[in-house]
Amino acid sequence: MTQARAIARLVLAVAYFAVGIVHLKSPGGFVAITPDWVPYPREVILATGMCEIAGSVALLVPRLRWWAGVMLALYALCVFPANIKHAVDGIAVGGVVLGPWYHVPRLLFQPVIIWWALWAGAVIDWPFRRAGPAQP
Template structure:
């Protein structure tokens, strides 16, 4: 018998998978369809920025597909780990965007945009891991 808490957790996890898959699918599409905004925020030390933006878009699309597919829990976990690592790797571009905007006279998108974005990054990393089943932390079942 499945406990109500376990059903609720499974439903929330499924919703998180769908949310992440849509988020990464849309982001992947835009990386491929309109790379200039992503190239603008790519740090200067990143080699071959055009190729990096292209491959990040492909990684997002593949990760989204891996999360949403219903056949393999191993593939879903691998997609979640891959997307978590991806989010960690693109964090420097987000920080670069923040710094570039703050250096502009008009402040760019401003703190109201960038502060939540910086806070969201570790949450997105964790959510990718939790939704995919790569971790249950901090919602592990209590041992009785």
């Protein structure tokens, strides 16, 4: 399981790093799907991009890994309203309106992303081990 967790950790770190860069370079699409109740949406998007990059790097540092797993899982939970708004309002991003073929799997996959961050960060072992502390 250690090798599988290391691979999952690396894949997740690369994904969060790449998406963090996109948040910083092209925040417009993310601003468009940000719920109206979020203050200063552009600044929030830029801050979340920096958080994704920091979390991805921290996930690869053993002494920061647990916290990175927790924080990336919380991050994935916090952006869920934006994913819902994107789906419900049919917002075009980059001139493209994505249909249910994109949004349904994306929304259903969000809990997996949350679990993935917790498992990759060795916060949890579920469902692979049931007893004792998580193993890196």
